[in-house]
Structures are given as structure tokens and as C-alpha cells.
Amino acid sequence: MPGTVEWLPYAPGTIIDLPVRGSASPIRSVTRQVAFDDAWDAERRDKVAELFDSMAAEWSATRDSEERRASIIDALDRGSITGDRVIELGAGSGLGTAHLTSRYSNVVALDLSMEMLRAAPAGMSLKVRGDSASLPFPDGCADVLTLVNMLLFPTEVDRVLAQRGCLVWINTQAHETPIHLPAEDVVAALPGSWTAVASRAGSGSWCVARRAADGRS
Numbered sequence: 001m002p003g004t005v006e007w008l009p010y011a012p013g014t015i016i017d018l019p020v021r022g023s024a025s026p027i028r029s030v031t032r033q034v035a036f037d038d039a040w041d042a043e044r045r046d047k048v049a050e051l052f053d054s055m056a057a058e059w060s061a062t063r064d065s066e067e068r069r070a071s072i073i074d075a076l077d078r079g080s081i082t083g084d085r086v087i088e089l090g091a092g093s094g095l096g097t098a099h100l101t102s103r104y105s106n107v108v109a110l111d112l113s114m115e116m117l118r119a120a121p122a123g124m125s126l127k128v129r130g131d132s133a134s135l136p137f138p139d140g141c142a143d144v145l146t147l148v149n150m151l152l153f154p155t156e157v158d159r160v161l162a163q164r165g166c167l168v169w170i171n172t173q174a175h176e177t178p179i180h181l182p183a184e185d186v187v188a189a190l191p192g193s194w195t196a197v198a199s200r201a202g203s204g205s206w207c208v209a210r211r212a213a214d215g216r217s
């Protein structure tokens, strides 16, 4: 059964007209290949790690803004998220992690790029260097998996997320985020049957996906 997405009203002040930016990025096609074709190998992993290592020093200074933060805050406010065991995949320099640790006591931030993890504030959460294609976590251990501007690895999300857990998918520049999938594609990429609520806030978009009541994976 295909997944379903319920769109909530956009948050007040949502920015609809975004300058063309990320939709032209080469990482857009990588995002789709990873989500739908399992197109990830050691060579691609190393290239992606190198790319983000090279951007780590300036990441927080150039990517943090009230407009971008709005989609993270709105997803956490309106996504009906439950549970306290939170893992953020592709946490980068911690721009999303700060919002998670202010609400949840058990947050782990994972990233492939050592330089990104080094750039994240010390003591905010446990930091783990790892690859989301083969997560160093047991089956069903997370109530919440959060991905902010991060590649979707459907098989590992499905494995690590508890049966009643939820995936929080955020693109802080909506469809102009380089690493972007529409909510409909997020639920379509995941194994089994999923439902999601979705909306937009600030410059971003978000969806919170859960397994459908009759979902099998």
C-alpha cells in the first residue's frame, strides 16, 4: 500500500518564494539515488565525508538563521512526536541538535564527517562518528530519528526505529535544500507502509513519518 501524507496548514510567515539554489545542486540526484536505488558505496561515502569535512569550519556561521530554524522548531512543535530516545543522523555541526537537546534528555548525534562533529559544541549530546548506511545501533532502539538536510537511508531507518517510533525529516530550505525529498517521496522510499504529517515553516519544510497501523516491514 502506498504511503499517505496529511498536509497541515503552513505556519504563519512561511516563505513560499525561495531563490533557486539547492535544486540545481549535484547532491540532489545523489539524494534520490541513495533513497530509491541504495546507491551507496565506500567511494561515495569517502567523497561525501571529504566534502563535508571541507565545509565544516564555516557551516554554522553560514547556515544558521531564524528562517531555517523555524522548520525544525515547527516540526518538533506540531509533529506529535513521542518518546525520548532520539538519534539525529547527519547532525553536522549541531544546528538541529541544539533544538533536540532542549526538549529531549536522551539525544545522540551521528555524522560521517569528523570535522563536522568537531565543529559541534562540546557537551551538547553524545557524538558518534558513523555511516547512516550501516548504523552502529541495535534494532528498534530509537523512538525518534531526526534528519535535517540529510540523506535518507531507508533500510537502516526502518531497522533502528522502534515499531511505534517516528522519522522526522526536515529540509530547512524546503525544495531549494540541496539534500531534499518531498514528504511523499520519503514515505514512498521507506520499506512497508508509512503515513506522515507534513507542513512548512520559515524557509523550510518538514514531515514526521510513522509506520501505518497495518504497515509491514
Ligand SMILES: C[S@@+](CC[C@H](N)C(=O)[O-])C[C@H]1O[C@@H](n2cnc3c(N)ncnc32)[C@H](O)[C@@H]1O
Pocket (backbone or CB within 6 Å): 048, 049, 052, 053, 063, 089, 090, 091, 092, 093, 094, 095, 096, 110, 111, 112, 113, 116, 130, 131, 132, 133, 147, 148, 149, 150, 151, 179
Ligand atoms: C547538509 S549537511 C546537514 C548538517 C546538519 N544536519 C544541518 O542541517 O546543519 C549533511 C550532513 O550529513 C552528513 N552525512 C552525509 N552522509 C552521511 C552518512 N552516510 N552518515 C552520516 N552522516 C552523513 C554530512 O557529513 C553532513 O554533516
